[in-house]
Amino acid sequence: MRTVLVLNGPNLARLGSREPDVYGTATLDDLRKACAATAAELGLAVDFRQTDDESEIIAWVHEAADRQLPIVLNPAAFTHYSYALRDALAMRTAPLVEVHISNPAARESFRHNSVVAAVADGTIAGFGFGSYRLALRAIADMLPGDG
């Protein structure tokens, strides 16, 4: 069974209490469970992680490159300025889908640019936790079939 890394950047551990009008009231653990359920439907395993630390998320991206693991990535605020994360992702060896819970294009102008988008296969934004469901589906579709 293929494993997909689901990586979450800064402040996403605060889901549930963080700006609920923007991000909803469900928690990061709810998101983890939703990803695990979707992955099971797709015949995938999920390794779900969150960090507020740029060096830690970069180390996870290096690990994914070394292990040929696909990534669903919510870079959170790193989306908008982390060239270090972007350069790490450029070394990827498996599919990468960028996700956002909110729709950054409909928010403040500093959120309109993603430095990550150009090195991803695609971006899914604005569907709440559904963005992750769609991203896992996209990863499943990109992986070679069993037969």
Ligand code: DQA
């Ligand atoms: C976010 C959008 C980003 O602009 C923001 O910095 C986040 C969350 C989202 O999932 O909607 O932390 O990535």
